[in-house]
Amino acid sequence: MELKNQMEIYVLENIDSVLEKYPDCCKCEHCRQDIAVIALNHLPPRYVATQQGCVFAKIDAMTMETKIEIVEQIAKAVEIVSKNPHHG
Numbered sequence: 001m002e003l004k005n006q007m008e009i010y011v012l013e014n015i016d017s018v019l020e021k022y023p024d025c026c027k028c029e030h031c032r033q034d035i036a037v038i039a040l041n042h043l044p045p046r047y048v049a050t051q052q053g054c055v056f057a058k059i060d061a062m063t064m065e066t067k068i069e070i071v072e073q074i075a076k077a078v079e080i081v082s083k084n085p086h087h088g
């Protein structure tokens, strides 16, 4: 059995759509990873148990509030990373 943070999946799925609104932000692998880490540290984790890639626990439907919160945290992370990229 493995534990998977569902929030991680949601954040990774939404990074691209948020980044589209920030044409000046670097979109390299490194910066995207930094954005995901910063956003995830500001969001509550949602763990589900999985086995052989199948999700056991019933996935909670995300409320509109949660979706907005995720997008907001990604946007904040994008601003932080675009001001302080870890590379030149």
Ligand SMILES: [Zn+2]
Residues within 6 Å of the ligand: 026, 027, 028, 029, 030, 031, 032, 085, 087
């Ligand atoms: Zn970069």
